[in-house]
Amino acid sequence: MSVKVYLVDDHRLFLSGVKAELAEEFRIVGSAYDVDTAIVEIRGFDPDVVLVDVHMPDGGGVAVIEGVVATNPDVKFLALSVSDQAEDVIAMIRAGARGYVTKTIEPPDLADAVRRINVGDAVFSPRLAGFVLDAFAGAIPSDDDPELDQLTSREKDVLRLIARGYAYKQVARKLNISIKTVETHVSSVLRKLQLSNRHELARWASKRRIV
Amino acid sequence: MIGAGQGHHSHVLGNRPFQFKRRETDRIVAGVAGGLADSLRVADAYVRAAFLTLLSIWGIGGVLYMAFWLIAFDTVEDEEVEPVTSSQALGLAAAFGGVLFLLGAFGWWPNPVFVLTAAALSFGTAALTDSSRPAPLAGLFDPNVEKPSRTRILVGVVLLIGGLSILNIRVGGLFEFSTVFLAVGLTGLGVAVAFGPWVRRLLGDLATERNERIRQEERAEVAAHLHDSVLQTLALIQRSDDSTRMAMLARKQETELRDWLYGSVPLDGIDLVSTALKSAASRVEEDHQIPVDVVTVGDRPVDEQSKALVGAASEAMVNAAKHSGADRMSLFFEADEAEMSVFVTDQGRGFDSSAVEDDRKGIANSIRKRVEKAGGTVEIDSEPGEGTEVVLRMPVEIS
Numbered sequence: 001m002s003v004k005v006y007l008v009d010d011h012r013l014f015l016s017g018v019k020a021e022l023a024e025e026f027r028i029v030g031s032a033y034d035v036d037t038a039i040v041e042i043r044g045f046d047p048d049v050v051l052v053d054v055h056m057p058d059g060g061g062v063a064v065i066e067g068v069v070a071t072n073p074d075v076k077f078l079a080l081s082v083s084d085q086a087e088d089v090i091a092m093i094r095a096g097a098r099g100y101v102t103k104t105i106e107p108p109d110l111a112d113a114v115r116r117i118n119v120g121d122a123v124f125s126p127r128l129a130g131f132v133l134d135a136f137a138g139a140i141p142s143d144d145d146p147e148l149d150q151l152t153s154r155e156k157d158v159l160r161l162i163a164r165g166y167a168y169k170q171v172a173r174k175l176n177i178s179i180k181t182v183e184t185h186v187s188s189v190l191r192k193l194q195l196s197n198r199h200e201l202a203r204w205a206s207k208r209r210i211v
Numbered sequence: 212m213i214g215a216g217q218g219h220h221s222h223v224l225g226n227r228p229f230q231f232k233r234r235e236t237d238r239i240v241a242g243v244a245g246g247l248a249d250s251l252r253v254a255d256a257y258v259r260a261a262f263l264t265l266l267s268i269w270g271i272g273g274v275l276y277m278a279f280w281l282i283a284f285d286t287v288e289d290e291e292v293e294p295v296t297s298s299q300a301l302g303l304a305a306a307f308g309g310v311l312f313l314l315g316a317f318g319w320w321p322n323p324v325f326v327l328t329a330a331a332l333s334f335g336t337a338a339l340t341d342s343s344r345p346a347p348l349a350g351l352f353d354p355n356v357e358k359p360s361r362t363r364i365l366v367g368v369v370l371l372i373g374g375l376s377i378l379n380i381r382v383g384g385l386f387e388f389s390t391v392f393l394a395v396g397l398t399g400l401g402v403a404v405a406f407g408p409w410v411r412r413l414l415g416d417l418a419t420e421r422n423e424r425i426r427q428e429e430r431a432e433v434a435a436h437l438h439d440s441v442l443q444t445l446a447l448i449q450r451s452d453d454s455t456r457m458a459m460l461a462r463k464q465e466t467e468l469r470d471w472l473y474g475s476v477p478l479d480g481i482d483l484v485s486t487a488l489k490s491a492a493s494r495v496e497e498d499h500q501i502p503v504d505v506v507t508v509g510d511r512p513v514d515e516q517s518k519a520l521v522g523a524a525s526e527a528m529v530n531a532a533k534h535s536g537a538d539r540m541s542l543f544f545e546a547d548e549a550e551m552s553v554f555v556t557d558q559g560r561g562f563d564s565s566a567v568e569d570d571r572k573g574i575a576n577s578i579r580k581r582v583e584k585a586g587g588t589v590e591i592d593s594e595p596g597e598g599t600e601v602v603l604r605m606p607v608e609i610s
Contacts, residue, residue, distance in 0.1 A: 137509060
């Protein structure tokens with residue numbers, strides 16, 4: 001059975017382009033141009049993977065994720081955006097997206113990302129890896145759960161390689177570990193990003209907006 | 212809002228629940244009296260008069276005004292309200308009078324003459340200016356009047372003289388606090404009545420004009436920028452037949468526009484290494500038609516050392532663009548307290564580092580010289596068919 005994919009983007013031209021690219025390999029069950037339609041249809045279709053734009057009227061991608069996560073907890077979200085703004089990207093991840101890629105991504109890479117998201121892996125673009133390294137660089141661990149607020153040096157190594165444009169396979173070879181281990185590290189970083197001290201991350205994001 | 216269907220347990224004045232909101236329009240201070248008037252469904256002039264009368268009793272009116280201001284969060288557009296019936300109005304008046312005399316009975320009036328004078332003056336003015344019905348002085352508080360009218364100046368002057376004369380009449384209580392208070396209050400009211408609406412209108416005009424000018428300046432700036440950048444590029448793209456060139460133009464424009472929209476503005480005119488690297492990368496993109504994905508973590512101000520680093524990184528990028536055969540490359544920059552590092556990575560054909568032709572060796576040497584002279588190190592990591600990575604590291608001098 002092929003993977004059921006749903007697309008949400010208020011930019012119609014882009015949406016039809018992505019649809020055409022992905023239609024060969026995946027079953028596109030539907031698409032929406034706005035947040036409200038997307039929430040209703042995703043609840044109904046219960047797709048495996050949703051590609052969702054970050055910037056849309058009425059709350060954007062975050063609103064879509066938040067509107068669906070309670071009713072369909074198994075739907076996995078991949079955030080797509082032209083935005084380089086760290087706070088947007090981080091907000092999507094914290095809402096529950098399992099990955100973020102920019103809209104300039106090459107079609108084969110996008111297909112690969114969908115596949116990866118579908119099996120439960122996390123997808124980090126080089127830019128997202130850079131944001132995460134930046135966000136955790138000066139993080140002071142909080143008292144409740146210091147582990148969550150810091151990255152291990154291995155996780156940092158993995159992120160640095162991703163930021164340098166390495167694919168997971170190349171990261172694995174470079175560090176002499178298996179691809180599975182790379183995936184584990186990235187998933188663990190994703191979890192930390194979603195669960196760690198909100199205060200620190202929020203402050204980091206707002207600082208970036210000013211500087 | 213008219214709360215239909217909630218009438219049974221609601222206010223005695225009708226089937227409209229008592230909702231207190233400050234007025235947004237048609238107000239004098241903060242719209243409290245106006246809002247209260249709307250809630251009670253009486254003409255606002257009388258509510259204002261009541262506040263003024265209470266003001267003469269140790270400033271209770273002012274305290275009450277503040278209290279209502281505090282509890283009313285929302286402001287509301289002026290709305291049409293159906294006035295109370297005359298018997299209800301009489302009831303309200305009697306209730307207010309009762310409260311006023313009760314305060315007197317407790318001996319809380321500062322002086323009966325002041326209170327009664329204040330009451331007579333405020334309610335007299337209210338009756339004259341009640342805008343809900345044809346009145347001789349209706350429109351006294353209407354700001355849409357060009358300049359102070361004769362009647363307004365007259366009323367203002369009368370109040371002013373009244374305020375000043377109280378000071379003179381009460382010889383015994385000349386320096387009594389309440390006397391001064393009432394006198395100042397009446398004088399202020401006189402000035403406010405005479406010139407208030409006019410000054411308010413003038414201030415409102417100034418603010419509107421200023422906002423409009425700011426908006427227009429912003430629009431002009433955006434238009435100018437879009438014209439110089441996006442429109443030019445779109446024209447170029449339409450004239451171009453070469454799809455690679457089109458893609459590069461689009462990409463360059465994207466980077467530029469994005470920088471303009473979300474870009475980091477150097478603080479206090481200090482140039483940042485990340486900005487310098489980004490512009491070096493976009494120069495390579497432009498000159499060699501190859502996309503460079505730039506990711507930066509942390510930052511440093513540009514100094515002699517980082518200039519060497521940026522120069523060497525440019526050279527490495529140009530080298531990769533010319534020789535790697537890859538269709539894109541990555542530039543990664545990271546800065547922490549101890550060092551700055553730059554990685555220029557491509558997935559191209561690579562080379563055997565031990566047996567390179569002279570041209571490439573020359574470039575490698577040149578990169579090395581630059582960085583090492585500034586105190587840094589260079590590693591070049593490449594295998595045939597495995598791509599190339601140039602790693603530049605520069606310790607940060609602790610100043």
